[in-house]
Amino acid sequence: MAKRIDPEVRREQVADAVIDEIAEHGLRSVTLARIAARSGLAIGSIRHYFGDTLREVMRFTLTVLMQRVARRDTTLSTDPLTRIADAVAFTVPTSDQERKENAALVEYRVMARTDPELAADIAATSALSQDAVRSALRDAMADRAIDDATLDREALLLHAVVEGLSFSSALFSAPLTEEHVHEAIAASLRRLREAHPPA
8 A cells, every 4th residue: 555645745845846946047947847857746746736836836835935934943042132133143044955945035035026926925024024123123222212213223224134144145155154143233233232322
């Protein structure tokens, strides 16, 4: 009797094939035939799990990418300043697998510029990320005299740094080191605190 394969395992296998294809050739190169060749599955099997459209495979892969970032194992400090630096270092890809997944996410984000359906998914994730940055920054600056408008501006700048590191790392030939990312963010936060007197 043939061993039953978990459908979710197969779907993740397909998503990994899509990620590999994007990392090597770019998002627009992805076809069912290329996914089949990379995953070792027949095109009929892929259609069985996703239906007849490549679009469903691509949307599922985007979901997998966002879930993997959210599931990365990290321990955040109890100190608010260090916690922000920890969180930023955690989101920036520092391993080869994370870089591959990040490159795929970057391509999805560029494609979302002209694809309203993808844009909605990307925008929702970005909004959550911005809110998290602002909340963490508010905690880190709780003992400083800083108004809401300045806090909003600084949160936007910090989020832009996170986005910039994500985009840049997709172009670098080697992964960023967690230590360098942590040091850069910690230095920025120290400058911000020094610019505002105690409350």
